[in-house]
Amino acid sequence: MPRLYDLELSGNCYKVRLLCALLKVPLEIVPVDFLAGEHKKSPLIGINPFGEIPIFADGDLVLRDSQAILVYVARKWGSEAWLPSDAAALARVVQWLMVAENEIARGPNDARLHDKFGIELDIGAAREKSVRILGILEQHLATTNWLAMDRPTIADIACMPYVALAREGGLKLDPYPAVEAWIARIKALPGFIGMPGISPDGRTT
Amino acid sequence: MPRLYDLELSGNCYKVRLLCALLKVPLEIVPVDFLAGEHKKSPLIGINPFGEIPIFADGDLVLRDSQAILVYVARKWGSEAWLPSDAAALARVVQWLMVAENEIARGPNDARLHDKFGIELDIGAAREKSVRILGILEQHLATTNWLAMDRPTIADIACMPYVALAREGGLKLDPYPAVEAWIARIKALPGFIGMPGISPDGRTT
Numbered sequence: 117m118p119r120l121y122d123l124e125l126s127g128n129c130y131k132v133r134l135l136c137a138l139l140k141v142p143l144e145i146v147p148v149d150f151l152a153g154e155h156k157k158s159p160l161i162g163i164n165p166f167g168e169i170p171i172f173a174d175g176d177l178v179l180r181d182s183q184a185i186l187v188y189v190a191r192k193w194g195s196e197a198w199l200p201s202d203a204a205a206l207a208r209v210v211q212w213l214m215v216a217e218n219e220i221a222r223g224p225n226d227a228r229l230h231d232k233f234g235i236e237l238d239i240g241a242a243r244e245k246s247v248r249i250l251g252i253l254e255q256h257l258a259t260t261n262w263l264a265m266d267r268p269t270i271a272d273i274a275c276m277p278y279v280a281l282a283r284e285g286g287l288k289l290d291p292y293p294a295v296e297a298w299i300a301r302i303k304a305l306p307g308f309i310g311m312p313g314i315s316p317d318g319r320t321t
Numbered sequence: 322m323p324r325l326y327d328l329e330l331s332g333n334c335y336k337v338r339l340l341c342a343l344l345k346v347p348l349e350i351v352p353v354d355f356l357a358g359e360h361k362k363s364p365l366i367g368i369n370p371f372g373e374i375p376i377f378a379d380g381d382l383v384l385r386d387s388q389a390i391l392v393y394v395a396r397k398w399g400s401e402a403w404l405p406s407d408a409a410a411l412a413r414v415v416q417w418l419m420v421a422e423n424e425i426a427r428g429p430n431d432a433r434l435h436d437k438f439g440i441e442l443d444i445g446a447a448r449e450k451s452v453r454i455l456g457i458l459e460q461h462l463a464t465t466n467w468l469a470m471d472r473p474t475i476a477d478i479a480c481m482p483y484v485a486l487a488r489e490g491g492l493k494l495d496p497y498p499a500v501e502a503w504i505a506r507i508k509a510l511p512g513f514i515g516m517p518g519i520s521p522d523g524r525t526t
Contacts, residue, residue: 165457166424177409181419188412201406204382207393213415214386217422219371238443252370 118189119144121160121171125232126150127225127277128182129170130311135186135273137309141193183213186270198269209264212271216278219249225278227285246287250295253279257294261301268305276302280314324349326365326376331355332430332482333387334375335516340391340478342514346398388418391475403474413469417476421483424454430483432490451492455500458484462499466506473510481507485519 120136122129122145136143148154148169156167164171164180171178172185174192179185190199200206223246229235230242253275256263264271280299282289289296302308303316310316325341327334327350341348353359353374361372369376369385376383377390379397384390395404405411428451434440435447458480461468469476485504487494494501507513508521515521 165460179412179416181416183419184412184416187415188408191406191408191411201396203393203396206396207384207389210392210415210418211384211386211389213419214388214422217419218426221423222427255370 117142117144118172118174119146121146121148121155121163121169121173123148123150123169125312126169127228127281127311130314131182131273131277132170132172132185132189133311134277134309135189135194135198135270138273138305138307139189139193139198140307141189181217183217183270183274186213186274190270194270197267200265200269205265209269209271212263213274215249216271216274219245219252220275220278223247223249223278224282224285224287227287228278228281229285231286232284242285243287246282246285250279250282250287250289250292253298254292254294257298261298263298268302272298272302277311277314284313322347322349323377323379324351326351326353326360326368326374326378328353328355328374330517331374332433332486332516335519336387336478336482337375337377337390337394338516339482339514340394340399340403340475343478343510343512344394344398344403345512346394386422388422388475388479391418391479395475399475402472405470405474410470414474414476417468418479420454421476421479424450424457425480425483428452428454428483429487429490429492432492433483433486434490436491437489447490448492451487451490455484455487455492455494455497458503459497459499462503466503468503473507477503477507482516482519489518 120132120143154160155169161167163178166180170182170185171180179188187199199209223242226237226242227239227246230237230239262268262272263275276299279295308316325337325348359365360374366372368383371385375387375390376385384393392404404414428447431442431447432444432451435442435444467473467477468480481504484500513521
């Protein structure tokens, strides 16, 4: 059974739990004491020199970075639907994985790190980047149901958590109805699970 | 012929030119007037709402994000060698594409944006992140010739440019001999091309 070094409150850990739940992949959850910095100490720092979670282990394979883990899980246990292998379709999905790694991480994720966890960072810049990416998402999702394809892919799973948690970073989603409808569509997927701050029943908390 | 909306001094544009050169993919280069903000105005902002270059067009397909473009070029014109499709190997490559998008972008790329282009940003944070990722790269490359596999992949092409340009962000590569040897190995690939700041003949400028 694959193993996830996990923090319940991490949106990056959650996206791995969510994809595994949707694909019915059993997962051994190993809670990491984040506040004590367990991920920055031995033995975890030896497994992942970046000092971050999630870490995903499947047999001898150890992976870091939530987006890369989604790629692995989708390719190994999912169908072509969740991560297409055709050049154009694959690149379209990867574009949005990069948005999760960059614009969403430096926007709503950073704003939440500041507000909820007291991490010191430039909250003004994080809010500004959040508004920018939420506007781009709203514009994009006004004309399509899913980010990358005509069906849900790991692009949606990668991008949704920190957007749905934006309120915990002092941001409002009300001005973004297409984004809210997209989150609701993801919540309606069979097997969907929530996390603290992302209710599985469609409520916002 | 695919078209690249390009800036000669951009490491992100360069990585697309480099992979196309290595794979002998002909490319129509469309220079973008970056200083005049052409990428943030119509018509380019209509093609890429993120207001960034590179933009890559192949027939009806338009792609943004240099890492996603590398995925497309490698899958369409490269062999399995540059972007493997096996779950574990693909995820290993994607891990490093994410390092290019995150740690290298927020480290040596940001430091160069500040020093060379006068962009206002937290240069202290950028230098700190640079030293951290250079240390991780040095440790990793001390035991392997290439980032993700036992051969060059798009992981190397994605990560190399802003590392090789680190001097333009006030950073020194001398403390990182394994990183310098890795850059030299990439420069020795058949078909390698340079850019301003990355000499094709092994010199550092």
